[in-house]
Amino acid sequence: xxxxxxxxxxxxxxxxxxxxxxxxxxxxxxxxxxxxxxxxxxxxxxxxxxxxxxxxxxxxxxxxxxxxxxxxxxxxxxxxxxxxxxxxxxxxxxxxxxxxxxxxxxxxxxxxxxxxxxxxxxxxxxxxxxxxxxxxxxxxxxxxxxxxxxxxxxxxxxxxxxxxxxxxxxxxxxxxxxxxxxxxxxxxxxxxxxxxx
Numbered sequence: 001x002x003x004x005x006x007x008x009x010x011x012x013x014x015x016x017x018x019x020x021x022x023x024x025x026x027x028x029x030x031x032x033x034x035x036x037x038x039x040x041x042x043x044x045x046x047x048x049x050x051x052x053x054x055x056x057x058x059x060x061x062x063x064x065x066x067x068x069x070x071x072x073x074x075x076x077x078x079x080x081x082x083x084x085x086x087x088x089x090x091x092x093x094x095x096x097x098x099x100x101x102x103x104x105x106x107x108x109x110x111x112x113x114x115x116x117x118x119x120x121x122x123x124x125x126x127x128x129x130x131x132x133x134x135x136x137x138x139x140x141x142x143x144x145x146x147x148x149x150x151x152x153x154x155x156x157x158x159x160x161x162x163x164x165x166x167x168x169x170x171x172x173x174x175x176x177x178x179x180x181x182x183x184x185x186x187x188x189x190x191x192x193x194x195x196x197x
Contacts, residue, residue, distance in 0.1 A: 005089045007143055008082040014151035016078035017071070021151075023119035024070055029111055036108045037101075038062055047177060047186030049100035052161060052169040061158075068159050069101040071152050075144070076124040078151075090124040092147075093138040096166055097159045139163040 007013075024030060050056050072094050080090035094102070106112065106125055116123055138144055139162045148155055161169070170185065177183070181190040 005086075006083070007079060007089050010143070010147040010150040012082060013075060013078045013147040016081055017074040017147065017151040020077045020081075020119065020121045021071055021074040023121065024074065024115060027115045027118060029115060033105075033108055033111055033115065034066060036111065037066055037104050046100055047182060048170045048173055049096045051173055052166055053097055053158060064156060065097065065101045065159060066105075068098050068156055069105055071148065072098050072144075073102060073105065073123055073125070075147050075151060077121045079147075080122055080124045085122075087124060087126055091126055092144040093142065094144060095138045095160045095162075097161070137163055 024033075027033075050058070050061075053061065072092075076090045076092050079092065080086065083089045102125055106123075112123060138160070145155065145160075174183075174185070177186070181192075182188070183190075
């Protein structure tokens with residue numbers, strides 16, 4: 001039996017999330033954070049995260065995806081602050097593409113540590129606390145959606161893909177990938193790696 005999470009009212013989270021977002025975006029190393037994430041694009045590959053975005057383009061989509069990820073991380077940090085460090089409450093369900101981009105952001109570990117220290121907030125990202133298999137449990141109207149809308153207005157529907165549609169798209173990808181030897185959502189890969197001609 002899972003305990004019900006006690007999370008703060010969306011309007012309280014919204015106020016703190018905007019403060020955190022502003023602290024990140026006005027930090028003296030924010031431009032470097034963006035540049036390092038943008039350069040990480042060669043490593044922005046996965047089988048069932050970004051490819052669920054229609055006509056995904058790692059370079060063209062990067063600025064908007066980065067913005068969504070910064071906002072999402074600010075929401076999670078705000079919940080963490082307002083719950084006296086409750087990681088479980090702060091690990092909000094988020095759409096899969098945003099979750100994948102957060103990994104690119106977290107790869108800038110040293111830089112993020114400095115930004116957190118100067119801004120006096122804590123980033124939250126713990127995969128053992130994420131719901132479901134690799135995310136995708138976010139959905140329209142849920143708590144994450146409510147606090148996002150309260151803090152930042154409408155979601156970017158290109159990246160905020162609901163749970164059912166995420167799973168539908170992943171099943172399409174399952175069929176496509178199986179034909180080239182990629183199965184179990186990318187956990188098993190059996191592609192012949194002979195000499196290319």
